[in-house]
Amino acid sequence: MSELDTHANQRFFAVINAGSSSLKYSLFAETHDKRLERRTDGGIEGIGSDKPFFIAFDDDKYQIDEYHWDKATSLDELLAFLIEWIEKFLAPDHLSAVGHRMLHGGTLYDEPILVTPEVLENLRKLIPLAPLHQPRILTVIDTLAARYPGLCQIVCFDTSFHKTNPYIAKLYGLPQSLTDKGLLRFGFHGLSFEYVSMELKHIDMHAAMGRTIIAHLGSGASMCAMIGGKSVASTMGFSALDGLVMGTRCGQLDPGVILYLLQHEGMNAKELETLLYQESGLLGVSGISNDVRDLMKSDAPSAKTALELFVYRVVRETGSLAAACGGLDSFVFTAGIGERSSEIRAAVCEQLGWLGLELDERANQLGELKISKDTSPVSIWILPTYEELMIARHGARLSAECEAHQP
Ligand code: ADP
Numbered sequence: 115m116s117e118l119d120t121h122a123n124q125r126f127f128a129v130i131n132a133g134s135s136s137l138k139y140s141l142f143a144e145t146h147d148k149r150l151e152r153r154t155d156g157g158i159e160g161i162g163s164d165k166p167f168f169i170a171f172d173d174d175k176y177q178i179d180e181y182h183w184d185k186a187t188s189l190d191e192l193l194a195f196l197i198e199w200i201e202k203f204l205a206p207d208h209l210s211a212v213g214h215r216m217l218h219g220g221t222l223y224d225e226p227i228l229v230t231p232e233v234l235e236n237l238r239k240l241i242p243l244a245p246l247h248q249p250r251i252l253t254v255i256d257t258l259a260a261r262y263p264g265l266c267q268i269v270c271f272d273t274s275f276h277k278t279n280p281y282i283a284k285l286y287g288l289p290q291s292l293t294d295k296g297l298l299r300f301g302f303h304g305l306s307f308e309y310v311s312m313e314l315k316h317i318d319m320h321a322a323m324g325r326t327i328i329a330h331l332g333s334g335a336s337m338c339a340m341i342g343g344k345s346v347a348s349t350m351g352f353s354a355l356d357g358l359v360m361g362t363r364c365g366q367l368d369p370g371v372i373l374y375l376l377q378h379e380g381m382n383a384k385e386l387e388t389l390l391y392q393e394s395g396l397l398g399v400s401g402i403s404n405d406v407r408d409l410m411k412s413d414a415p416s417a418k419t420a421l422e423l424f425v426y427r428v429v430r431e432t433g434s435l436a437a438a439c440g441g442l443d444s445f446v447f448t449a450g451i452g453e454r455s456s457e458i459r460a461a462v463c464e465q466l467g468w469l470g471l472e473l474d475e476r477a478n479q480l481g482e483l484k485i486s487k488d489t490s491p492v493s494i495w496i497l498p499t500y501e502e503l504m505i506a507r508h509g510a511r512l513s514a515e516c517e518a519h520q521p
Pocket of ligand 1: 331332333361405406407449450451454455
Protein backbone atom coordinates (compact mmCIF):
# COMPACT_ATOMS: atom_id res chain seq x y z
CA MET A 115 0.00 0.00 0.00
CA SER A 116 1.48 3.34 -0.92
CA GLU A 117 0.35 6.89 -1.14
CA LEU A 118 -1.24 7.86 -4.45
CA ASP A 119 0.78 9.90 -6.91
CA THR A 120 -0.68 13.36 -6.90
CA HIS A 121 0.28 16.34 -8.95
CA ALA A 122 -0.77 19.94 -8.73
CA ASN A 123 -4.41 20.63 -9.63
CA GLN A 124 -5.29 16.97 -10.10
CA ARG A 125 -8.69 16.25 -8.60
CA PHE A 126 -9.57 13.15 -6.56
CA PHE A 127 -12.97 11.90 -5.52
CA ALA A 128 -13.91 9.36 -2.87
CA VAL A 129 -17.13 7.40 -2.86
CA ILE A 130 -18.49 5.77 0.25
CA ASN A 131 -21.26 3.25 -0.11
CA ALA A 132 -22.64 2.39 3.32
CA GLY A 133 -24.90 -0.66 3.08
CA SER A 134 -26.76 -2.44 5.85
CA SER A 135 -23.79 -4.77 6.51
CA SER A 136 -20.95 -3.22 4.52
CA LEU A 137 -18.96 -0.02 4.24
CA LYS A 138 -17.31 0.20 0.83
CA TYR A 139 -15.01 2.89 -0.55
CA SER A 140 -13.56 3.83 -3.95
CA LEU A 141 -11.03 6.50 -4.86
CA PHE A 142 -11.07 8.04 -8.32
CA ALA A 143 -8.55 10.36 -9.97
CA GLU A 144 -9.60 12.79 -12.69
CA THR A 145 -7.51 12.52 -15.86
CA HIS A 146 -6.48 15.43 -18.13
CA ASP A 147 -9.44 14.69 -20.39
CA LYS A 148 -11.82 14.71 -17.38
CA ARG A 149 -12.36 10.97 -17.16
CA LEU A 150 -12.47 9.37 -13.75
CA GLU A 151 -10.08 6.47 -13.14
CA ARG A 152 -10.38 4.14 -10.17
CA ARG A 153 -7.17 4.03 -8.14
CA THR A 154 -8.25 1.78 -5.28
CA ASP A 155 -11.40 0.35 -3.79
CA GLY A 156 -12.57 -2.13 -1.21
CA GLY A 157 -14.23 -1.94 2.14
CA ILE A 158 -15.46 -3.59 5.28
CA GLU A 159 -17.98 -6.40 5.06
CA GLY A 160 -19.83 -8.42 7.67
CA ILE A 161 -20.65 -5.42 9.86
CA GLY A 162 -22.83 -6.57 12.75
CA SER A 163 -21.47 -10.11 12.52
CA ASP A 164 -18.79 -11.62 14.78
CA LYS A 165 -16.19 -11.44 12.05
CA PRO A 166 -16.15 -8.20 10.10
CA PHE A 167 -13.27 -7.99 7.62
CA PHE A 168 -11.61 -5.38 5.44
CA ILE A 169 -10.23 -5.97 1.99
CA ALA A 170 -8.72 -3.48 -0.49
CA PHE A 171 -7.63 -3.58 -4.12
CA ASP A 172 -5.39 -1.48 -6.35
CA ASP A 173 -6.24 -0.10 -9.80
CA ASP A 174 -5.52 -3.49 -11.40
CA LYS A 175 -7.89 -5.17 -8.95
CA TYR A 176 -4.98 -6.87 -7.15
CA GLN A 177 -5.63 -7.29 -3.46
CA ILE A 178 -3.37 -4.91 -1.56
CA ASP A 179 -4.49 -5.39 2.02
CA GLU A 180 -6.88 -7.22 4.29
CA TYR A 181 -7.72 -7.08 7.94
CA HIS A 182 -9.93 -9.23 10.15
CA TRP A 183 -11.61 -8.46 13.42
CA ASP A 184 -12.35 -11.39 15.68
CA LYS A 185 -15.21 -9.90 17.63
CA ALA A 186 -18.22 -7.73 16.87
CA THR A 187 -16.61 -4.31 16.48
CA SER A 188 -18.57 -1.07 16.73
CA LEU A 189 -19.47 0.88 13.62
CA ASP A 190 -17.51 3.86 14.98
CA GLU A 191 -14.31 1.80 15.24
CA LEU A 192 -14.77 0.34 11.76
CA LEU A 193 -15.46 3.74 10.27
CA ALA A 194 -12.38 5.23 11.95
CA PHE A 195 -10.31 2.39 10.47
CA LEU A 196 -11.66 3.07 6.98
CA ILE A 197 -11.06 6.82 7.21
CA GLU A 198 -7.48 6.28 8.42
CA TRP A 199 -6.91 3.84 5.56
CA ILE A 200 -8.08 6.41 3.01
CA GLU A 201 -5.93 9.11 4.68
CA LYS A 202 -2.85 6.92 4.31
CA PHE A 203 -3.63 6.59 0.64
CA LEU A 204 -4.49 10.17 -0.09
CA ALA A 205 -3.97 13.27 2.05
CA PRO A 206 -7.43 14.68 2.82
CA ASP A 207 -6.63 18.11 1.34
CA HIS A 208 -6.31 16.40 -2.07
CA LEU A 209 -9.92 15.25 -1.95
CA SER A 210 -12.24 17.43 -4.05
CA ALA A 211 -15.39 15.71 -2.81
CA VAL A 212 -16.78 12.64 -1.12
CA GLY A 213 -19.91 11.17 -2.66
CA HIS A 214 -22.38 9.02 -0.78
CA ARG A 215 -25.06 6.70 -1.99
CA MET A 216 -28.32 7.54 -0.23
CA LEU A 217 -31.19 5.15 -0.53
CA HIS A 218 -34.17 7.45 -0.25
CA GLY A 219 -34.75 11.04 -1.33
CA GLY A 220 -38.48 10.88 -0.54
CA THR A 221 -40.48 13.66 -2.19
CA LEU A 222 -37.82 16.19 -1.13
CA TYR A 223 -34.86 15.29 -3.34
CA ASP A 224 -34.76 13.99 -6.87
CA GLU A 225 -31.23 15.10 -7.84
CA PRO A 226 -27.75 14.58 -6.35
CA ILE A 227 -27.14 17.39 -3.89
CA LEU A 228 -24.43 19.07 -1.78
CA VAL A 229 -24.62 18.28 1.92
CA THR A 230 -25.48 21.34 4.00
CA PRO A 231 -26.82 21.49 7.58
CA GLU A 232 -30.34 21.98 6.17
CA VAL A 233 -30.00 18.99 3.83
CA LEU A 234 -28.77 16.86 6.74
CA GLU A 235 -31.75 17.86 8.85
CA ASN A 236 -34.11 16.89 6.03
CA LEU A 237 -32.33 13.60 5.44
CA ARG A 238 -32.79 12.67 9.10
CA LYS A 239 -36.53 13.11 8.61
CA LEU A 240 -36.37 10.46 5.86
CA ILE A 241 -34.94 7.77 8.16
CA PRO A 242 -38.32 6.03 8.62
CA LEU A 243 -38.45 5.47 4.84
CA ALA A 244 -35.18 3.48 4.86
CA PRO A 245 -34.57 2.48 8.49
CA LEU A 246 -31.76 0.01 7.81
CA HIS A 247 -29.65 2.10 5.43
CA GLN A 248 -30.24 5.81 5.95
CA PRO A 249 -28.98 6.12 9.58
CA ARG A 250 -25.67 4.46 8.74
CA ILE A 251 -25.04 6.79 5.81
CA LEU A 252 -25.81 9.80 7.99
CA THR A 253 -23.35 8.57 10.63
CA VAL A 254 -20.64 8.40 7.96
CA ILE A 255 -21.42 11.94 6.74
CA ASP A 256 -21.45 13.32 10.32
CA THR A 257 -18.14 11.64 11.16
CA LEU A 258 -16.43 13.00 8.03
CA ALA A 259 -17.85 16.50 8.59
CA ALA A 260 -16.55 16.53 12.17
CA ARG A 261 -13.08 15.38 11.09
CA TYR A 262 -12.77 17.65 8.01
CA PRO A 263 -15.05 20.67 8.47
CA GLY A 264 -14.43 22.11 4.98
CA LEU A 265 -14.87 18.83 3.09
CA CYS A 266 -17.30 18.88 0.17
CA GLN A 267 -19.78 16.01 0.58
CA ILE A 268 -22.54 15.13 -1.81
CA VAL A 269 -25.38 12.63 -1.65
CA CYS A 270 -26.86 10.75 -4.62
CA PHE A 271 -30.26 9.18 -4.25
CA ASP A 272 -31.23 5.74 -5.48
CA THR A 273 -34.73 7.08 -6.05
CA SER A 274 -33.77 9.99 -8.37
CA PHE A 275 -33.64 8.12 -11.65
CA HIS A 276 -37.34 7.25 -11.37
CA LYS A 277 -38.53 10.85 -11.09
CA THR A 278 -39.57 10.58 -14.76
CA ASN A 279 -42.21 7.92 -13.95
CA PRO A 280 -45.66 9.14 -14.91
CA TYR A 281 -47.72 10.17 -11.88
CA ILE A 282 -50.09 7.26 -12.42
CA ALA A 283 -47.16 4.81 -12.15
CA LYS A 284 -46.23 6.33 -8.79
CA LEU A 285 -49.69 6.03 -7.25
CA TYR A 286 -50.95 3.38 -4.86
CA GLY A 287 -54.69 2.79 -4.62
CA LEU A 288 -54.73 4.55 -1.25
CA PRO A 289 -56.74 7.56 -0.06
CA GLN A 290 -55.47 10.88 -1.38
CA SER A 291 -54.64 12.06 2.15
CA LEU A 292 -51.98 9.32 2.39
CA THR A 293 -50.68 9.96 -1.11
CA ASP A 294 -50.24 13.61 -0.08
CA LYS A 295 -48.07 12.42 2.83
CA GLY A 296 -45.66 10.82 0.34
CA LEU A 297 -46.95 7.23 0.30
CA LEU A 298 -45.96 6.76 -3.31
CA ARG A 299 -43.96 4.35 -5.42
CA PHE A 300 -40.41 5.72 -5.69
CA GLY A 301 -38.28 2.88 -7.07
CA PHE A 302 -34.59 2.24 -6.20
CA HIS A 303 -31.24 1.13 -7.71
CA GLY A 304 -31.43 4.39 -9.69
CA LEU A 305 -27.65 4.93 -9.77
CA SER A 306 -27.21 1.50 -11.31
CA PHE A 307 -29.95 2.10 -13.90
CA GLU A 308 -28.54 5.56 -14.69
CA TYR A 309 -25.05 4.15 -15.24
CA VAL A 310 -26.25 1.23 -17.37
CA SER A 311 -28.50 3.42 -19.50
CA MET A 312 -25.58 5.83 -20.14
CA GLU A 313 -23.30 2.94 -21.10
CA LEU A 314 -25.94 1.56 -23.42
CA LYS A 315 -25.79 4.82 -25.39
CA HIS A 316 -22.12 4.12 -26.21
CA ILE A 317 -22.93 0.57 -27.26
CA ASP A 318 -26.22 0.49 -29.14
CA MET A 319 -28.35 3.57 -29.73
CA HIS A 320 -31.40 1.49 -30.63
CA ALA A 321 -31.26 -0.35 -27.30
CA ALA A 322 -30.54 2.89 -25.44
CA MET A 323 -33.35 4.91 -26.96
CA GLY A 324 -36.04 2.23 -27.39
CA ARG A 325 -38.22 0.35 -24.90
CA THR A 326 -35.74 -1.27 -22.55
CA ILE A 327 -35.87 -3.27 -19.34
CA ILE A 328 -32.81 -3.32 -17.08
CA ALA A 329 -32.76 -6.19 -14.59
CA HIS A 330 -30.48 -5.30 -11.66
CA LEU A 331 -30.15 -8.74 -10.08
CA GLY A 332 -27.89 -8.57 -7.03
CA SER A 333 -28.51 -9.40 -3.39
CA GLY A 334 -30.97 -6.52 -3.63
CA ALA A 335 -32.83 -6.80 -6.95
CA SER A 336 -35.15 -4.66 -8.99
CA MET A 337 -36.06 -3.99 -12.60
CA CYS A 338 -36.65 -0.75 -14.43
CA ALA A 339 -38.59 -0.09 -17.64
CA MET A 340 -37.28 2.78 -19.73
CA ILE A 341 -38.43 4.55 -22.87
CA GLY A 342 -35.75 6.64 -24.58
CA GLY A 343 -33.41 6.17 -21.61
CA LYS A 344 -35.92 7.50 -19.08
CA SER A 345 -37.49 5.41 -16.34
CA VAL A 346 -41.24 4.88 -16.76
CA ALA A 347 -41.81 2.13 -14.17
CA SER A 348 -39.92 -0.09 -11.74
CA THR A 349 -40.56 -3.13 -9.58
CA MET A 350 -39.69 -1.45 -6.28
CA GLY A 351 -42.05 1.02 -4.69
CA PHE A 352 -42.24 2.99 -1.45
CA SER A 353 -39.52 0.87 0.10
CA ALA A 354 -36.80 -1.43 -1.20
CA LEU A 355 -38.93 -4.46 -0.26
CA ASP A 356 -41.29 -4.64 -3.23
CA GLY A 357 -40.99 -6.50 -6.51
CA LEU A 358 -38.54 -9.36 -7.05
CA VAL A 359 -37.58 -12.03 -4.55
CA MET A 360 -34.14 -10.94 -3.23
CA GLY A 361 -31.32 -12.45 -1.17
CA THR A 362 -33.14 -11.92 2.13
CA ARG A 363 -36.08 -9.64 1.18
CA CYS A 364 -39.48 -11.01 0.30
CA GLY A 365 -40.38 -8.90 -2.74
CA GLN A 366 -44.01 -8.48 -3.76
CA LEU A 367 -46.35 -9.50 -0.93
CA ASP A 368 -50.07 -9.27 -0.40
CA PRO A 369 -50.62 -6.60 2.31
CA GLY A 370 -53.13 -9.07 3.79
CA VAL A 371 -50.16 -11.22 4.86
CA ILE A 372 -48.89 -8.35 7.03
CA LEU A 373 -52.32 -7.95 8.63
CA TYR A 374 -52.48 -11.68 9.30
CA LEU A 375 -49.01 -11.74 10.90
CA LEU A 376 -49.90 -8.75 13.08
CA GLN A 377 -53.33 -9.99 14.11
CA HIS A 378 -52.91 -13.76 14.31
CA GLU A 379 -49.21 -14.54 14.69
CA GLY A 380 -48.59 -11.95 17.39
CA MET A 381 -45.76 -10.27 15.50
CA ASN A 382 -44.86 -6.66 16.19
CA ALA A 383 -43.49 -4.08 13.76
CA LYS A 384 -39.84 -4.73 14.61
CA GLU A 385 -40.25 -8.49 14.14
CA LEU A 386 -41.99 -7.90 10.83
CA GLU A 387 -39.16 -5.64 9.69
CA THR A 388 -36.60 -8.36 10.50
CA LEU A 389 -38.72 -11.02 8.81
CA LEU A 390 -39.29 -9.09 5.60
CA TYR A 391 -35.82 -7.53 5.20
CA GLN A 392 -33.51 -10.18 6.64
CA GLU A 393 -35.17 -13.58 6.88
CA SER A 394 -37.15 -13.89 3.66
CA GLY A 395 -36.24 -14.10 -0.03
CA LEU A 396 -33.83 -16.79 -1.24
CA LEU A 397 -32.67 -17.38 2.33
CA GLY A 398 -36.17 -17.76 3.75
CA VAL A 399 -37.51 -19.98 0.96
CA SER A 400 -34.45 -22.25 0.79
CA GLY A 401 -33.62 -22.24 4.49
CA ILE A 402 -30.03 -22.58 3.25
CA SER A 403 -28.50 -19.39 1.88
CA ASN A 404 -29.18 -15.97 0.37
CA ASP A 405 -26.45 -16.57 -2.21
CA VAL A 406 -27.34 -17.95 -5.65
CA ARG A 407 -23.95 -19.72 -5.82
CA ASP A 408 -24.72 -21.78 -2.69
CA LEU A 409 -28.19 -22.64 -3.96
CA MET A 410 -26.83 -23.76 -7.33
CA LYS A 411 -24.44 -26.13 -5.56
CA SER A 412 -27.07 -27.56 -3.22
CA ASP A 413 -29.07 -30.74 -3.91
CA ALA A 414 -31.83 -29.72 -1.49
CA PRO A 415 -35.28 -29.39 -3.12
CA SER A 416 -35.81 -26.11 -1.22
CA ALA A 417 -32.75 -24.61 -2.95
CA LYS A 418 -34.23 -25.50 -6.34
CA THR A 419 -37.59 -24.02 -5.31
CA ALA A 420 -35.96 -20.74 -4.22
CA LEU A 421 -34.15 -20.38 -7.57
CA GLU A 422 -37.31 -21.26 -9.51
CA LEU A 423 -39.25 -18.62 -7.58
CA PHE A 424 -36.52 -16.03 -8.23
CA VAL A 425 -36.71 -16.66 -12.00
CA TYR A 426 -40.53 -16.82 -11.98
CA ARG A 427 -40.77 -13.40 -10.33
CA VAL A 428 -38.33 -11.85 -12.83
CA VAL A 429 -40.45 -13.27 -15.66
CA ARG A 430 -43.76 -12.08 -14.16
CA GLU A 431 -42.41 -8.58 -13.54
CA THR A 432 -41.01 -8.43 -17.08
CA GLY A 433 -44.52 -8.96 -18.40
CA SER A 434 -45.77 -6.12 -16.23
CA LEU A 435 -42.95 -3.72 -17.19
CA ALA A 436 -43.28 -4.56 -20.90
CA ALA A 437 -46.96 -3.58 -20.57
CA ALA A 438 -45.91 -0.25 -19.01
CA CYS A 439 -43.60 0.37 -22.02
CA GLY A 440 -46.12 -0.82 -24.61
CA GLY A 441 -43.70 -3.53 -25.85
CA LEU A 442 -40.04 -4.36 -25.59
CA ASP A 443 -36.94 -3.78 -27.74
CA SER A 444 -34.08 -4.65 -25.37
CA PHE A 445 -33.39 -6.44 -22.13
CA VAL A 446 -30.25 -5.86 -20.03
CA PHE A 447 -28.87 -8.05 -17.22
CA THR A 448 -26.70 -6.39 -14.59
CA ALA A 449 -25.39 -6.73 -10.94
CA GLY A 450 -23.96 -9.86 -9.25
CA ILE A 451 -26.48 -12.48 -10.44
CA GLY A 452 -27.32 -10.75 -13.73
CA GLU A 453 -23.64 -10.37 -14.69
CA ARG A 454 -22.35 -13.73 -13.50
CA SER A 455 -25.03 -16.41 -13.59
CA SER A 456 -25.46 -17.82 -17.11
CA GLU A 457 -27.95 -20.35 -15.65
CA ILE A 458 -30.29 -17.68 -14.26
CA ARG A 459 -30.04 -15.64 -17.48
CA ALA A 460 -30.84 -18.74 -19.56
CA ALA A 461 -33.85 -19.66 -17.40
CA VAL A 462 -35.22 -16.09 -17.57
CA CYS A 463 -34.79 -15.84 -21.34
CA GLU A 464 -36.29 -19.26 -21.95
CA GLN A 465 -39.49 -18.27 -20.14
CA LEU A 466 -39.58 -14.96 -22.01
CA GLY A 467 -39.41 -16.50 -25.48
CA TRP A 468 -43.05 -15.49 -26.03
CA LEU A 469 -42.00 -11.84 -25.67
CA GLY A 470 -39.30 -12.14 -28.34
CA LEU A 471 -36.17 -12.93 -26.31
CA GLU A 472 -34.01 -15.41 -28.21
CA LEU A 473 -30.82 -16.23 -26.37
CA ASP A 474 -27.53 -17.05 -28.09
CA GLU A 475 -26.52 -19.84 -25.72
CA ARG A 476 -22.82 -19.71 -26.53
CA ALA A 477 -22.60 -15.95 -26.03
CA ASN A 478 -24.48 -16.39 -22.77
CA GLN A 479 -22.08 -19.10 -21.56
CA LEU A 480 -19.12 -16.86 -22.42
CA GLY A 481 -20.74 -13.87 -20.70
CA GLU A 482 -20.42 -11.69 -23.81
CA LEU A 483 -21.79 -8.18 -24.06
CA LYS A 484 -24.59 -9.08 -26.50
CA ILE A 485 -26.16 -12.45 -25.80
CA SER A 486 -29.18 -12.49 -28.15
CA LYS A 487 -29.31 -14.23 -31.52
CA ASP A 488 -29.11 -11.91 -34.53
CA THR A 489 -32.70 -12.90 -35.33
CA SER A 490 -34.00 -12.08 -31.82
CA PRO A 491 -36.77 -9.43 -31.92
CA VAL A 492 -35.56 -8.26 -28.49
CA SER A 493 -31.82 -7.66 -28.08
CA ILE A 494 -30.33 -9.05 -24.86
CA TRP A 495 -27.25 -7.64 -23.12
CA ILE A 496 -24.97 -8.11 -20.12
CA LEU A 497 -23.68 -4.78 -18.85
CA PRO A 498 -21.67 -4.57 -15.62
CA THR A 499 -23.02 -1.89 -13.36
CA TYR A 500 -20.80 0.67 -11.62
CA GLU A 501 -22.75 2.71 -9.11
CA GLU A 502 -19.59 4.11 -7.51
CA LEU A 503 -18.40 5.64 -10.79
CA MET A 504 -21.85 7.19 -11.28
CA ILE A 505 -21.60 8.77 -7.81
CA ALA A 506 -18.05 10.00 -8.51
CA ARG A 507 -19.26 11.61 -11.75
CA HIS A 508 -21.99 13.46 -9.86
CA GLY A 509 -19.36 14.43 -7.26
CA ALA A 510 -17.04 15.82 -9.95
CA ARG A 511 -19.89 17.85 -11.40
CA LEU A 512 -21.12 19.20 -8.06
CA SER A 513 -17.73 19.88 -6.50
CA ALA A 514 -17.38 23.07 -8.57
CA GLU A 515 -20.59 24.26 -6.89
CA CYS A 516 -19.06 23.31 -3.57
CA GLU A 517 -15.97 25.43 -4.21
CA ALA A 518 -18.29 28.35 -4.96
CA HIS A 519 -19.91 27.86 -1.52
CA GLN A 520 -16.59 27.93 0.33
CA PRO A 521 -15.58 31.10 2.13
P1 ADP B 1 -25.09 -6.14 -3.70
O1 ADP B 1 -24.23 -5.07 -4.35
O2 ADP B 1 -26.54 -5.87 -3.68
O3 ADP B 1 -24.54 -6.64 -2.39
P2 ADP B 1 -24.17 -7.79 -5.89
O4 ADP B 1 -24.65 -7.09 -7.09
O5 ADP B 1 -22.71 -7.77 -5.59
O6 ADP B 1 -25.02 -7.41 -4.62
O7 ADP B 1 -24.64 -9.33 -6.00
C1 ADP B 1 -24.34 -10.23 -4.99
C2 ADP B 1 -25.01 -11.56 -5.32
O8 ADP B 1 -24.64 -11.98 -6.64
C3 ADP B 1 -24.58 -12.68 -4.40
O9 ADP B 1 -25.36 -12.74 -3.25
C4 ADP B 1 -24.78 -13.91 -5.26
O10 ADP B 1 -26.09 -14.41 -5.07
C5 ADP B 1 -24.70 -13.40 -6.68
N1 ADP B 1 -23.50 -13.88 -7.39
C6 ADP B 1 -22.26 -13.39 -7.34
N2 ADP B 1 -21.43 -14.11 -8.14
C7 ADP B 1 -22.19 -15.08 -8.70
C8 ADP B 1 -21.96 -16.15 -9.61
N3 ADP B 1 -20.75 -16.38 -10.13
N4 ADP B 1 -23.01 -16.93 -9.95
C9 ADP B 1 -24.23 -16.72 -9.44
N5 ADP B 1 -24.52 -15.71 -8.58
C10 ADP B 1 -23.52 -14.92 -8.22
